[in-house]
Amino acid sequence: MIDIIESTRDLLRKQRYQLIGEHSAAKLCHWLKESIMRNRVCYKQKFYGIQSHRCLQMTPAVNWCTQKCLFCWRPVRFTEDVPANVDAPQYIVEQSIKAQRILLSGYQGVLDRIDAKKLEEANNPNNVAISLSGEPTCYPLLSDLINEFKQGGFTTFLVTNGTNPDILEHMDSLPWNLYVTVAAPNKKIYSKLCNPIISDGWERLNETISLFPSLDTQKVMRLTLVKGYNMCEPQEYAKLIEKGSPTYVEMKAYMFVGFSRNRLTIENMPSHEEIRTFAEEIESLCSYKIVNESPESRVVLLSRE
Numbered sequence: 001m002i003d004i005i006e007s008t009r010d011l012l013r014k015q016r017y018q019l020i021g022e023h024s025a026a027k028l029c030h031w032l033k034e035s036i037m038r039n040r041v042c043y044k045q046k047f048y049g050i051q052s053h054r055c056l057q058m059t060p061a062v063n064w065c066t067q068k069c070l071f072c073w074r075p076v077r078f079t080e081d082v083p084a085n086v087d088a089p090q091y092i093v094e095q096s097i098k099a100q101r102i103l104l105s106g107y108q109g110v111l112d113r114i115d116a117k118k119l120e121e122a123n124n125p126n127n128v129a130i131s132l133s134g135e136p137t138c139y140p141l142l143s144d145l146i147n148e149f150k151q152g153g154f155t156t157f158l159v160t161n162g163t164n165p166d167i168l169e170h171m172d173s174l175p176w177n178l179y180v181t182v183a184a185p186n187k188k189i190y191s192k193l194c195n196p197i198i199s200d201g202w203e204r205l206n207e208t209i210s211l212f213p214s215l216d217t218q219k220v221m222r223l224t225l226v227k228g229y230n231m232c233e234p235q236e237y238a239k240l241i242e243k244g245s246p247t248y249v250e251m252k253a254y255m256f257v258g259f260s261r262n263r264l265t266i267e268n269m270p271s272h273e274e275i276r277t278f279a280e281e282i283e284s285l286c287s288y289k290i291v292n293e294s295p296e297s298r299v300v301l302l303s304r305e
Ligand code: SF4
Pocket: 065, 066, 067, 068, 069, 071, 072, 073, 074, 076, 133, 134, 135, 161
């Protein structure tokens, strides 16, 4: 079974993905490298207390998705169907940690220029961000995968596009931090920007938002903001936020990276000031207040707490 066709594999390898089994992948996060080399950390360390240099960024669904978002990092034209047989969670966890070590091995040659202690710790990651590429809820054993990471002592982050509410509703093992991406205030903008390949993507996303209050874990609604596309209708975003009642709302700029550069331009990447101004508009329309921000990552955090 070859689920990721060879040309896609080549493209992903060129982007420094370490491919795992038939449908998973890991890649070093920019902020892991910044932490080891320059002692600069990502907003997730600042907001949620995880350590950037011990974060494993991976996906069990590198090329499966229900959407082909204009802002996606991955080569969306290669979106594939989920096959009948998939790799086992234990295998994916073991191989993801191995992949992280392979990706880090190059730093052994520059020990005089990096934080060697952090590098050693990075080889033993303790947080997993299941988010890299593709839609993780397409992997049918996602709950077991999260459980497997938890058994290995990991804190777990999951980022979903919200189009599989049934999967989330029936997960035995929820992630410690559950993100849903909300990249549109209404169906018209959703259809244009998120380009769903299912007919009822917007309705399913709204089902996930309605389900959110009943899920017993820390929840984040992430507004991925693309200038010229979705930085409008703040009152509609405010209604979605109130409906989902998440622990946090992250308003984050689209970043002009990866394959999204073939679909958007650098002008579509908002500045931190533009994100902050839009966050203030939303703050004035709902019960959430700005509680933190990270200009380096162009992200503003809101909460009721
Ligand atoms: S939902 Fe995520 S993986 Fe799927 S196309 Fe959009 S950005 Fe890419």
